[in-house]
Amino acid sequence: MALRIYNTLTSKKEELVPVRPGEISIYNCGPTVYNFFHVGNARNFIVIDAIRRYLEWKGFKVKLAQNITDVDDKIIKKASAEGRTPGEVAREFTAYYFEDLEKLGVRKADVNPKATEHIKEMQDLISVLIGKGFAYEQNGDVYFSVEKAKAAGYGKLSHKNIEELEAGARIDVNEQKNSPLDFALWKKDKNEGISWDSPWGKGRPGWHTECCVMSAKYLGLPFDIHAGGIDLVFPHHENELAQAEAAYGSTEKFAKYWLHNGHLNIRGQKMSKSLNNSLMARDIMMTMNSGVIRFFLLSAHYRSPLDWTEENVASAVAGYNELRYTLSRAALALDKPAVEGGSPDAVLLEKGKAMEEAFVSAMDDDFNTASAIAALFTCASEIKNSIKKKDFVLNAQNREVLKLAAAKLASLGGALGFRLETEDLSAEALALAAEREKARKIKDFKASDELRAKLDKLGYIAEDSRMGQMVFKK
RNA sequence: GGCGGCAUAGCCAAGUGGUAAGGCAGCGGUCUGCAAAACCGCGAUUCCUCGGUUCAAAUCCGAGUGCCGCCUCCA
Secondary structure, eight states, rough: OOOOOEEETEEEEEEEOSTTTTTEEEOOOBSSSSOOOBBBHHHHHHHHHHHHHHHHHHEEEEEEOBBBOOHHHHHHHHHHHHHHOHHHHHHHHHHHHHHHHEEEEEEEEEEEEOOGGHHHHHHHHHHHHHHSSSEEEEEEEEEOHHHHHHHHTTTTTTTOOHHHHHHHHHOOOTTOOSSOOOOOEEEEOOOSSSOOOEEEESEEEEESSHOOOOHHHHHSSEEEEEEEEEGGGGIIIIHHHHHHHHHSSGGGSSSSEEEEEEOOOEETTOTTTTTOOOOOOHHHHHSSHHHHHHHHHHOOOOOEEEEOOOOHHHHHHHHHHHHHHHHHHHHHTTSSBBBBBOOOOOHHHHHHHHHHHHHHHHHBBBBOHHHHHHHHHHHHHHHHHHHHHHOOOHHHHHHHHHHHHHHHHHHHHHHHTOOOSOOOOOOHHHHHHHHHHHHHHHOOOHHHHHHHHHHHHHEEHHHHHHTTTEEEOO
């Protein structure tokens, strides 16, 4: 079945046909490094990470570029408030960004280009735009003329038209622009501690040029998917598209599919500075397994809004653990030697196959992770069912079937970035577990309970079942 | 004011014409040294409301209501 993806540009689900067969190139708008990133940002990173992993799981060669905006108003503002240089602020939070991504279990992009390292390329693009008549210089600033892009259909990505935008536009007092809709490609230096020489004098690049330049440089033109948060559709991506179109000739020569993820709310409210309700991913990870965060963020379709509430998060904790523990239980069963007799468990084998089909068709339909996760649960419950069934005999054949089912669950989970495999216990936990096993054999339950408490403190859960003791990481 | 989206059980959430996936929570039971987990059983005669199209609609059309996003920095 064909892989379909919702394209913001056409407002339709389209078949994903890569520019280069077998390869998929993705450009995701990365962070502006002026602060730690919050769970809302994390949603974007994790959604893209899951899409990337799934595509790779399907056999595509994926190239992901995720930029770092390290020159920007917000960085300059923060630097000046703290008496530091913009460069210092950017470097600090770039380091935190990579640290937090790793903790979140998000794989690093293939390239992480920085705006400040592509000033020359941006200037070249601006020169081209001026040469083609799409941009004009005004006292050291350079602006893009939206009016000139009208013929090319400016507004088509965000589905707005110029007249409406003009009607709603704010009048800026210090405006040098010919039209309020025009946007800055190059901003004249105002002694903010960060500037470069240019044909138009000292200054720094404007908002939307970097992605234009860096996507082309690292992915080649055209490339497949241009992604980002829904709020970037306008004006960022609209303006970026206008520039690319003006410079390269047409939309088709830039990005083929535009993908935007919905926002994450906090208890029904938009995350914002004024409400002081931003949850930093870094803080949450202090108390929460990163897998739970991923599970929660993938539990809704990526384009739907999602609400972070205590209840919803608790639900994710329980659900995610259920998947993990299933594999621990399967591993425990597989720990025992095979026995003779019994008949093959045909149901499990069949269900494993059906589950993969359900998973793939969910993901192929515009990366429906919510539905794909449901398929994981179906598989998990079949595994548990089999182990528990009275007539299930762990003969050599069923051992293989169970192994396959468990491997399948791990593999499909992995395609979304979940690490469901049983984690190895620390030496200390292993020793405590062995001790507890002994205590239980001689029915010294007092000692057994104490050992369970000790394991709990170390972050392990000890469960007793018919098959024996199970100890696994919380 | 303009543009766009959404409305499915207590909560989350799939489902775009064929008779309501899945998860969490809850209740009853089995199991258990305990605990937890697990397993079995139980939930929407119905998908915001009202009309319409159709043999058939949560799914299509129209009207209404409510919520949200964007139009300004924002993932």
